[in-house]
Amino acid sequence: MAVILYEHINFRGKHKHVIDRDEPDLHKDGWGDRISSIQVLSGTWQFCQHVNYGGWSVNLGPGNYPWVEDFGIPNDNISSLRRISTGIGLINTPGLIIYEHIDFKGDHKHIIDRDESSLHSDGWGDRLSSFQIISGRWRFFQHVDYSGWSNVLGPGNYRWVEQVGISNDQISSIRREEAAVVIPDMQSVETILYEHIDFRGDHKHLINHGQKNLHTDGWGDRVSSIQVLSGNRWTFHEHVDYAGASINLGPGSYRWIVDAGMANDRLSSVRANIVPIFFKIIQGATTNIPRDLRIANQVFNQYGIEFFQLEQETNNAPALLDLDQPTCFMGQSPTNEESQLYSLERDHAPSDIVVYYLRSTNLGVRGCAACPITQPGSVVTDGATQFTMAHEIGHVLGLAHVASTTANRNNLMFPNTGQINVATPILTNAQQNTVRQSQYLV
Amino acid sequence: MKERINGKIEELLSAEEFNDLDEIVKLGEKATRGLVNILSKESDPLMRKRAAIALGRIRDKKAIEPLVNRLMDKDPTVLISIIDALALMGQKSYSDKIIPFLDNPDASVRGHAAKALGVIKARNAKKAIEGLLRKEEYEFVRKEANDALKKLGY
Numbered sequence: 001m002a003v004i005l006y007e008h009i010n011f012r013g014k015h016k017h018v019i020d021r022d023e024p025d026l027h028k029d030g031w032g033d034r035i036s037s038i039q040v041l042s043g044t045w046q047f048c049q050h051v052n053y054g055g056w057s058v059n060l061g062p063g064n065y066p067w068v069e070d071f072g073i074p075n076d077n078i079s080s081l082r083r084i085s086t087g088i089g090l091i092n093t094p095g096l097i098i099y100e101h102i103d104f105k106g107d108h109k110h111i112i113d114r115d116e117s118s119l120h121s122d123g124w125g126d127r128l129s130s131f132q133i134i135s136g137r138w139r140f141f142q143h144v145d146y147s148g149w150s151n152v153l154g155p156g157n158y159r160w161v162e163q164v165g166i167s168n169d170q171i172s173s174i175r176r177e178e179a180a181v182v183i184p185d186m187q188s189v190e191t192i193l194y195e196h197i198d199f200r201g202d203h204k205h206l207i208n209h210g211q212k213n214l215h216t217d218g219w220g221d222r223v224s225s226i227q228v229l230s231g232n233r234w235t236f237h238e239h240v241d242y243a244g245a246s247i248n249l250g251p252g253s254y255r256w257i258v259d260a261g262m263a264n265d266r267l268s269s270v271r272a273n274i275v276p277i278f279f280k281i282i283q284g285a286t287t288n289i290p291r292d293l294r295i296a297n298q299v300f301n302q303y304g305i306e307f308f309q310l311e312q313e314t315n316n317a318p319a320l321l322d323l324d325q326p327t328c329f330m331g332q333s334p335t336n337e338e339s340q341l342y343s344l345e346r347d348h349a350p351s352d353i354v355v356y357y358l359r360s361t362n363l364g365v366r367g368c369a370a371c372p373i374t375q376p377g378s379v380v381t382d383g384a385t386q387f388t389m390a391h392e393i394g395h396v397l398g399l400a401h402v403a404s405t406t407a408n409r410n411n412l413m414f415p416n417t418g419q420i421n422v423a424t425p426i427l428t429n430a431q432q433n434t435v436r437q438s439q440y441l442v
Numbered sequence: 443m444k445e446r447i448n449g450k451i452e453e454l455l456s457a458e459e460f461n462d463l464d465e466i467v468k469l470g471e472k473a474t475r476g477l478v479n480i481l482s483k484e485s486d487p488l489m490r491k492r493a494a495i496a497l498g499r500i501r502d503k504k505a506i507e508p509l510v511n512r513l514m515d516k517d518p519t520v521l522i523s524i525i526d527a528l529a530l531m532g533q534k535s536y537s538d539k540i541i542p543f544l545d546n547p548d549a550s551v552r553g554h555a556a557k558a559l560g561v562i563k564a565r566n567a568k569k570a571i572e573g574l575l576r577k578e579e580y581e582f583v584r585k586e587a588n589d590a591l592k593k594l595g596y
Binding site for chain 1: 453456457458459460461463486487488491492495518519522523526549550553554580581582
């Protein structure tokens with residue numbers, strides 16, 4: 001159950017998350033008598049006039065409450081809140097977070113299930129350098145009131161706006177273009193770091209990625225409490241680059257990091273241990289993405305790594321159904337058709353791995369991971385085995401083939417996946433280390 | 443020796459990314475019989491497709507007849523590779539066998555047939571290619587047809 005409290009009307013000013021816990025006294029961290037708008041993301045909550053749930057109270061369920069007085073709550077008058085009942089949240093809700101600086105650093109602002117006709121009204125105009133689209137498809141505009149040039153983007157982590165054709169510090173309005181597409185088994189992987197004990201003070205979101213150096217934005221040696229909202233494989237490390245002592249935490253609220261096994265103010269890097277993947281299907285190709293993803297996860301889960309489906313979409317591009325791809329070698333110059341394929345409605349983050357499902361290539365590959373380094377991904381064709389997708393992403397993660405010997409037929413990177421002789425192929429220790437060095441494991 | 447070559451061919455043909463095509467091509471005409479066998483009898487369309495690709499690269503004339511005979515393959519991805527192979531081998535005399543594929547329900551097959559007829563300079567295909575241009579809905583097939591007409595000198 002989750003709610004976001006805002007300092008000003010229309011979800012402006014500073015904000016505070018309250019997730020899976022009650023707040024008997026908002027004055028403890030400066031939020032008492034300060035709330036002007038609210039977003040209830042899930043559950044029903046009771047908002048109360050005084051601390052310890054005293055005075056008048058108003059119950060609110062999932063929804064946007066841009067001005068509390070419209071819902072019977074006096075402005076700047078809430079001092080406590082608590083969960084009343086669980087229940088369905090804002091599912092299918094388009095949502096994104098915009099950040100002041102590159103790499104999701106600096107101040108951030110949530111935009112959930114609403115449009116922003118002028119980001120200038122609360123100091124966010126011409127200030128956006130990175131963003132994360134959690135769900136839905138959004139259009140970013142140069143000027144207020146949805147004018148000037150614009151760019152549509154779907155779910156993903158956009159660490160630097162200029163990588164997707166948006167000028168830095170130039171966005172002035174944002175509008176929902178399309179509702180979120182809900183895919184079974186797909187959800188965000190999210191952790192929130194807090195400056196102080198009991199989830200107080202400043203906070204920082206990590207969504208569908210970790211951060212290998214928290215010192216770069218002032219969060220190194222500063223975390224005192226953590227909420228893991230989703231994802232089973234988060235690792236929290238004492239040193240940068242995922243080094244030093246570490247703890248593994250699954251979903252839960254950890255009000256005091258010391259109780260979770262890490263010294264206070266010592267956290268320096270965090271890893272989600274996921275490989276986010278975007279699936280694109282050329283209409284006419286035969287696919288079995290749930291099977292491919294399940295098999296990939298059977299293999300990589302053995303080593304604490306999860307393949308994570310960001311989104312999938314089908315493209316009507318008959319010219320690319322049988323791709324002109326004469327060779328499959330890393331670093332090869334792409335053919336015209338390959339360039340078209342890799343640029344196909346590229347409305348996701350450039351660093352996301354994309355798996356393209358098509359019918360065939362004129363080389364006759366089952367799969368091929370020879371995409372340009374700047375457009376990581378692989379092709380998977382109708383001839384694929386159940387292991388092909390995982391095998392090809394193995395290449396993207398830096399793995400080469402193992403020798404074609406009988407002893408290696410249990411290895412994911414055997415040169416012919418049709419001859420793998422175990423249900424769940426393995427990776428050697430050296431291969432695991434290679435994957436852990438990959439920039440695509442976040 | 444023959445069994446060793448056939449074993450080698452099967453191993454090379456079944457690789458995940460099929461980057462060892464050159465290894466098969468190096469075997470030259472010694473590989474033809476094994477590849478024709480796979481093209482004719484293998485149930486996996488990917489293996490048949492790869493056999494056709496390799497035969498096209500080896501350019502052994504003994505493979506022409508078996509390739510033409512397999513133009514009845516039901517899998518469009520295999521058909522494409524057989525048509526490409528015949529084009530690579532410059533088999534103008536078999537253009538009549540390729541022309542009907544300009545009417546194939548599969549757009550990729552139509553495109554590859556048009557391209558092949560241009561490559562082998564099958565001037566007898568002019569009318570059929572023009573007919574394709576009149577009714578073709580896909581731009582990428584129309585482009586192949588136009589390119590073919592140019593190669594034919596029209």
